[in-house]
Amino acid sequence: MFKVLVSDPISDFGLQQLTRAADVEVDKITGLGEEELISIIRPYDALLVRSQTKVTRRIVEAGVQLKVIGRAGVGVDNIDLDAATSQGIVVVNAPDGNTVTTCEHTFAMMMALARHIPQAYAQTVAGHWDRKSFLGVELRHKILGVLGLGRIGIEVAKRAAAFGMTVIGYDPFLPEEKANKLGIKLTTVDEVIRTADFMTVHTPLTNETHHMIAGPQFDVMKRGMRIVNCARGGIIDEAALVEALDEGIVAGAAFDVFEHEPPAPDHPFLRHPKIIVTPHLGASTLEAQENVAVDVSEQVIHILRHEPFKNAVNMPAVPTDLLNKLQPYFTLCEQLGKAIAQMTDGAVCQVTVECSGELADLDISPLTPYVIKGILSHHLGAEQVNVVNAIHLAKFRDIHLVERKSLLTQSSSSEITIRLKTAIEERWVTGSALPSVGERLVRIGPYPVEISPDGFVLLISQKDRPGIIGRVGTLLGDSGINIATMQVGRNEAGGSAVMILKIDKKAPKNVMESLYAIPEIKRVREIAFD
Numbered sequence: 244m245f246k247v248l249v250s251d252p253i254s255d256f257g258l259q260q261l262t263r264a265a266d267v268e269v270d271k272i273t274g275l276g277e278e279e280l281i282s283i284i285r286p287y288d289a290l291l292v293r294s295q296t297k298v299t300r301r302i303v304e305a306g307v308q309l310k311v312i313g314r315a316g317v318g319v320d321n322i323d324l325d326a327a328t329s330q331g332i333v334v335v336n337a338p339d340g341n342t343v344t345t346c347e348h349t350f351a352m353m354m355a356l357a358r359h360i361p362q363a364y365a366q367t368v369a370g371h372w373d374r375k376s377f378l379g380v381e382l383r384h385k386i387l388g389v390l391g392l393g394r395i396g397i398e399v400a401k402r403a404a405a406f407g408m409t410v411i412g413y414d415p416f417l418p419e420e421k422a423n424k425l426g427i428k429l430t431t432v433d434e435v436i437r438t439a440d441f442m443t444v445h446t447p448l449t450n451e452t453h454h455m456i457a458g459p460q461f462d463v464m465k466r467g468m469r470i471v472n473c474a475r476g477g478i479i480d481e482a483a484l485v486e487a488l489d490e491g492i493v494a495g496a497a498f499d500v501f502e503h504e505p506p507a508p509d510h511p512f513l514r515h516p517k518i519i520v521t522p523h524l525g526a527s528t529l530e531a532q533e534n535v536a537v538d539v540s541e542q543v544i545h546i547l548r549h550e551p552f553k554n555a556v557n558m559p560a561v562p563t564d565l566l567n568k569l570q571p572y573f574t575l576c577e578q579l580g581k582a583i584a585q586m587t588d589g590a591v592c593q594v595t596v597e598c599s600g601e602l603a604d605l606d607i608s609p610l611t612p613y614v615i616k617g618i619l620s621h622h623l624g625a626e627q628v629n630v631v632n633a634i635h636l637a638k639f640r641d642i643h644l645v646e647r648k649s650l651l652t653q654s655s656s657s658e659i660t661i662r663l664k665t666a667i668e669e670r671w672v673t674g675s676a677l678p679s680v681g682e683r684l685v686r687i688g689p690y691p692v693e694i695s696p697d698g699f700v701l702l703i704s705q706k707d708r709p710g711i712i713g714r715v716g717t718l719l720g721d722s723g724i725n726i727a728t729m730q731v732g733r734n735e736a737g738g739s740a741v742m743i744l745k746i747d748k749k750a751p752k753n754v755m756e757s758l759y760a761i762p763e764i765k766r767v768r769e770i771a772f773d
């Protein structure tokens with residue numbers, strides 16, 4: 244008999260697959276604190292949560308029988324994935340079931356914002372008949388900027404068209420062709436900020452999206468913009484938003500999510516007249532809660548019964564009999580994926596995994612999920628992508644995957660080249676994994692290098708002119724950034740050249756800008772191998 248603990252309010256209807264199964268016993272005990280959960284978790288094979296339960300390392304470690312943690316929803320930021328992975332516990336989520344519901348909440352917030360509905364309601368029930376203070380605006384003929392065009396962002400864009408809005412947006416993974424079909428004009432974050440009348444964010448919270456809308460963005464924002472966040476707190480800088488509202492740059496904001504939930508009683512959003520808030524209700528409909536509960540229950544039962552399942556968020560690789568030969572290359576592939584994702588601009592169209600030497604005679608398909616994980620985790624957030632869901636996520640984004648023998652004639656040793664083709668360019672990087680030295684980048688594009696894929700690497704393309712190397716070295720030195728190694732290459736004297744520097748710490752934004760300000764430098768990229 245499998246024991247399942249449901250520790251958050253999850254739809255009973257959705258849980259029926261579990262409660263009715265002869266081999267499963269379900270306990271629903273909600274509202275537990277960490278200590279209480281630790282004290283009862285020991286005999287359970289599965290734990291099912293929504294977003295209230297914070298599944299900490301201590302809880303995971305106390306769950307010695309746990310085989311699976313199910314999240315009835317999308318975001319798994321309330322689960323310690325590292326702890327679960329290291330305990331060999333599969334974490335599954337239900338990413339599709341609340342998409343439409345969250346999209347509809349976004350519209351509810353956008354319309355409430357446009358027509359001051361919460362403020363007008365409060366005045367009316369307080370006995371005031373005030374028809375002058377709440378002059379609204381129409382959605383029709385307005386520009387809606389959507390940042391993050393995944394499941395929810397796309398649904399928002401579709402519905403905005405029915406309101407007569409023009410939709411512009413940015414997502415590094417939405418191909419132009421698909422955007423065109425959906426009537427979305429793909430553009431940059433900068434253009435969205437400068438031109439949209441309404442803006443809504445639908446990205447995960449990652450290093451890249453944290454405060455993606457902050458002081459500098461508010462400084463250039465179209466005056467009178469209205470902003471909605473039904474994704475994750477922290478994508479928009481809360482303090483900077485309040486300032487922008489007070490300065491009249493932003494006309495109003497509607498937030499379902501906060502940097503810290505629940506927000507402190509003195510949080511400025513809770514008393515600002517131009518901000519409306521809901522307590523993380525994006526997914527709270529009967530339908531969505533049933534959908535996610537059905538989806539997650541189905542996955543949990545499959546995992547307990549050792550049947551095939553989908554939507555694993557952290558599944559460690561279980562390779563085939565190729566394992567021994569491929570094992571040295573798994574980490575390399577992920578690091579090559581990270582490198583190429585950070586080197587290349589534009590929406591990803593195709594990823595090619597090329598192998599040479601002994602690898603070329605093997606089935607290299609188990610390597611591809613690691614490459615895709617490296618590429619996608621840069622944009623989707625490391626906790627969203629794993630070797631089990633990577634291929635599925637790539638296909639959802641219409642990314643074409645190719646595995647083949649290397650086209651590079653110079654490589655007779657076992658090397659892996661990853662080529663990334665985007666809507667605007669194609670770049671490639673090659674690596675090897677020798678038992679004596681470990682993983683190495685051996686070529687960046689056509690340029691031979693020898694770099695271990697860790698820490699930070701700066702890639703600089705410049706015109707081959709005397710003095711540039713010295714200027715770069717001085718600039719980094721003056722900024723307290725130590726250069727561990729430097730490699731240079733050029734196609735011909737006076738032609739194009741590259742500089743590849745391993746640096747001891749991340750180059751801050753002002754250093755990147757100063758590098759760009761050197762006239763001979765054409766392009767600078769930093770690769771962070773975290």
Ligand SMILES: NC(=O)C1=CN([C@@H]2O[C@H](COP(=O)(O)OP(=O)(O)OC[C@H]3O[C@@H](n4cnc5c(N)ncnc54)[C@H](O)[C@@H]3O)[C@@H](O)[C@H]2O)C=CC1
Pocket residue numbers: 317318338341342345390391392393394395396413414415416417445446447448451452455473474475499500523524525526527622623
């Ligand atoms: N308020 C609520 O109750 C709910 C909130 N959510 C949250 O909504 C967000 C979106 O969810 P889904 O659409 O299901 O996720 P998704 O994974 O389908 O879409 C996210 C999209 O953001 C894009 N993205 C990543 N970095 C970006 C960047 N720097 N700029 C622009 N786009 C970027 C990705 O390429 C991806 O297409 C997530 O944060 C999720 O946790 C989801 C459900 C309910």
Ligand SMILES: O=C(O)CCC(=O)C(=O)O
Pocket residue numbers: 293294315316317318319341523524525526527
């Ligand atoms: O369970 C909930 O209501 C939170 C939903 C959510 O934020 C998510 O699915 O990412």
